[in-house]
Amino acid sequence: MVKKRTYYSLRSTMNFRFPALSDSSPLRYLTFVVLYFSQGIPEGITTYAIPAWLAMSGKTAQEIGGYSALVMIPFSLKIILAPIIERYTYLPMGKRRPWLLFGQFGILCSLLALSTVADPLQNMYVLSLVVFMVHVFIMFQDIATDSLVIDIVPVEQQGRANSFMWGSKTIGISIALFAGTWLINEKGFSFAISLMSVSVLLIMFVPLLLRERRGEKLLPWTNGATSPEAAKLTIDSWGKLFKSFVKVVLLKNSLILLLTVFTAMAAIHFMRTLLPIFTIQELGWTNMHYSEVYAFSNLTGGVVGMLLGALIIHRFGIVRLIQASLFTMIILSVTMYFSVTNWKNEIFINGFILVFCMVLTLIFIGVLALAMKLCWRRVSAMQFTFCMTIFNAGLSTGAALLGYLRTFLSWQHMFLVFGTIIVAAMLILRFITTAKHQQHVESLEQKYLEVLEMESSLLVKADTQ
DSSP states (O other): OHHHHHHHHHHHHHHHHSOBGGGOHHHHHHHHHHHHHHHHHHHIIIIIIHHHHHHHTTOOHHHHHHHHHHHTHHHHSHHHHHHHHHHOOOGGGOSSHHHHHHHHHHHHHHHHHHTTOSSGGGOHHHHHHHHHHHHHHHHHHHHHHHHHHHHHSOHHHHHHHHHHHHHHHHHHHHHHHHHHHHHHHHHOHHHHHHHHHHHHHHHTHHHHHOBSSTTOOSSTTSSOOOOHHHHHHOOOOHHHHHHHHHHHHTSHHHHHHHHHHHHHHHHHHHHHHHHHHIIIIISOOOHHHHHHHHHHHHHHHHHHHHHHHHHHHHHHOHHHHHHHHHHHHHHHHHHHHTOGGGTTOHHHHHHHHHHHHHHHHHHHHHHHHHHHHTOOGGGHHHHHHHHHHHHHHHHHHHHHHHHHHTTTSOHHHHHHHHHHHHHHHHHHHTTOOHHHHHHHHHHHHHHHHHHHHHHHHHHHHHHHO
16 A cells, blocks of 8 residues: 555656646747757758768769659658548547657657668668658658647747747758768768767657646556547547548638748759759869858758747738748849859858858748648648648659759759749749638638537437437
C-alpha cells in the first residue's frame, strides 16, 4: 500500500511539472520555435548541403535537379498523410502530439539509415531514395506541428507565431548547412549525418514532456484523459471529413491562395536550386564557400524574419507583407539580369544572396500565416496540408524546370525567368480577400454544428422509441 501511494505521488508531481501548451503563450512560442528549428536540421542537410556537395563533386545540373525534384516529392504527397492524421489519433495524448512524436522518431531512424549509404556519389539512386524517406517523416512532423498551431494558437497570435517558427527553421537550416558542409568535407558524409541525427534525438524530449491541453496523458501509461476541446474538433466519419474539406477548399479565396502559392514556390525553388550550381560551376566557388555565404545569409534572414515579420503583419497585414516581398524579388531578378559584368564581384553576389534570403524568409512567413488564417479549424490538418502540398508541388516543379531550361538558356536568362514567374504570383495575389473568407468559414462551422445537433436529436428520438 505504501508503494502504491508513493507511485501516485510521483505521478502527480510529474503532472504538475509539465504544463499544457493551451495554458501559456510563451510556452507555445518556445515549443513551436524548437520544433521548427528541428525541422530545419535535416532539411539543411538534404535540401542545401547535399546539392552543394554534389555540385562540388562535378555532378551536372540535370543530376542535381533530378535529385532535388525526387526528394521534394514527399512534400507534395502530404495530402495523402493529412486525412489519416486528421481522422485517426490517440486523443488522450492530444489530437496532434502522437503523430508529432511518430514523425520525429522516423526522422531520427531515416537519418541514421542515410549515414550508412555506401559511396553516395556513385549511388545517387540509393542516396535519393533514403533522403526521400527522411522527407516522408518530416511530413508527419510538419503536418502535426502546423495543425497544432492552428488548433491551439489564437488567430491574433498566429502571425507572431509564424514569424518565430519560420525564423527558427531558417536558423536551423543555416546551422545545418554550414556545419553539415564542413563535416562532410572534413569528416566524411557518414559522420556528418550521424552527428546531425543526435540533435534530432535531443529535441524529441520537447513534445515528450509537454501536453497539448491540461489533463491529457504524457504517455499512454500515465494519468490523463481526452480533453473536451480536442473531442469537439474531432470529425467522426470519413464522409464528413472529406465533405467539409471540399467545401472550404472550393471557396474562392482558397483557390486564389493555392494558385499564388504554387506559382511563387516554383520560382523560389527554381532560384534556390540554381544558386549552388551557378556559384560553383559558373563563378568558380567551392561548395564550402557557397555554404558559408548561404548559411550566413539564411541565418540573417531567419533573424530578420523573427524580428520584423510579426511587426510588419501587425501594421500592414499579411497580404501586403507578401506583395512587398514578391516585388523585392522582382527587383533582384532584374538587377541580376542587367549586371552580368558584376557577377565576378563577390561582394555583389554576396549581397544578392543576402537580400534574397531575407526576403525569402518574409515570403515564407507571410504564406504560412495567410494559409493558417484561411483555415477552418475543424479540418485544419487537411486544409493547411493541402495548401502546403501545392506549396511543395511548386518546389518540385521549380527544380525540374531548372534542369529543363538550363539546356538552352543562358544564366542571364535564367534570372529573368525567375522574375517573370514572381510577377505572375504577385498578380494572382491581388484578388484575395481574407475578411470575406473568414465569414464564409464561420458560416460553414455554424451549418456543421446545426447538422450535428440535428443528428444527435434524431439519435435521441430513435433511442426513446
